[in-house]
Amino acid sequence: MRREADSVAGLLNDATARIAAALGLGKREARLEARVLAVFAWSVSPAWLIAHDTDPLSDAQTAQFQALLSRRLAGEPVAYLTGTREFYGRPFCVSPDVLIPRPDTELLVERALACLPPDQAVDVLDLGTGSGCIAITLALERPLARVTAVDRSAAALAIAQRNADSLNARVEFLTSDWFDALAGRRFDLIVSNPPYIAAADPHLAHGDVRFEPLSALAAGDDGLDDLRRLAKAARAHLRPGGTLLLEHGYDQADAVQALLRSNGIRHPRSWADLAGIPRVSGGELSE
Numbered sequence: 001m002r003r004e005a006d007s008v009a010g011l012l013n014d015a016t017a018r019i020a021a022a023l024g025l026g027k028r029e030a031r032l033e034a035r036v037l038a039v040f041a042w043s044v045s046p047a048w049l050i051a052h053d054t055d056p057l058s059d060a061q062t063a064q065f066q067a068l069l070s071r072r073l074a075g076e077p078v079a080y081l082t083g084t085r086e087f088y089g090r091p092f093c094v095s096p097d098v099l100i101p102r103p104d105t106e107l108l109v110e111r112a113l114a115c116l117p118p119d120q121a122v123d124v125l126d127l128g129t130g131s132g133c134i135a136i137t138l139a140l141e142r143p144l145a146r147v148t149a150v151d152r153s154a155a156a157l158a159i160a161q162r163n164a165d166s167l168n169a170r171v172e173f174l175t176s177d178w179f180d181a182l183a184g185r186r187f188d189l190i191v192s193n194p195p196y197i198a199a200a201d202p203h204l205a206h207g208d209v210r211f212e213p214l215s216a217l218a219a220g221d222d223g224l225d226d227l228r229r230l231a232k233a234a235r236a237h238l239r240p241g242g243t244l245l246l247e248h249g250y251d252q253a254d255a256v257q258a259l260l261r262s263n264g265i266r267h268p269r270s271w272a273d274l275a276g277i278p279r280v281s282g283g284e285l286s287e
């Protein structure tokens with residue numbers, strides 16, 4: 001007799017329960033993850049899973065799925081297992097060399113777009129581009145903008161370049177530790193989602209972040225090391241009146257505003273993410 005777990009629905013039910021238990025996720029989220037893994041393992045569409053839920057599975061199909069499931073149960077992020085994550089409505093390829101794009105960062109993109117007129121060829125810089133999701137989104141949303149993106153990690157830049165190629169975005173990528181390779185260059189808009197978590201933050205020991213590059217997450221005792229460096233160096237690379245926008249931690253808005261103010265940015269402001277947390281701060285360089 002065929003066991004229930006040998007059907008598509010049976011396998012997904014079983015995986016949902018195991019993901020929820022192992023990772024402490026709610027049932028809805030766990031089911032979504034199980035489905036994403038199945039779609040990837042079998043190269044099928046989400047609709048196929050529904051249409052074929054009572055189908056029996058071959059041993060090969062079961063094995064392909066179980067291999068991914070056991071990695072997920074050990075904590076590996078879904079985005080690294082499937083190699084992709086959506087950002088601002090577009091698919092970005094990701095690997096453990098880059099931070100997984102987060103919905104929070106769409107706020108940084110929205111604020112950047114708000115100060116990029118569609119009909120002007122302005123110069124934009126993204127610092128610590130990682131997967132390239134910010135720079136590439138800005139380049140695609142503002143085709144006239146000249147977008148430069150830097151990262152000190154060559155492995156990250158290879159991913160970013162691959163994303164730019166597959167999404168047909170025109171971005172200049174440079175290997176650079178923040179502004180180091182940008183001597184003498186000035187921009188109308190500088191954006192960054194730098195590392196901003198305190199090195200001892202217990203958050204770093206839980207969930208997906210354990211598998212992400214620590215260099216993209218942690219920034220010294222108070223998490224402000226890189227934000228300090230960026231705020232200080234930005235004025236030498238902004239045109240007068242140019243805008244600096246920085247993503248930061250949930251409790252860093254006041255500190256970042258103070259850093260901006262003491263480095264020539266007038267009237268810095270902060271904007272809240274979808275959870276109501278001030279997540280991006282910025283302003284314009286005094287003329």
Ligand code: GLN
Pocket residue numbers: 102104193194195196197209216217218
């Ligand atoms: N928002 C991310 C997190 O809390 C951190 C991203 C970053 O450090 N830039 O996991």
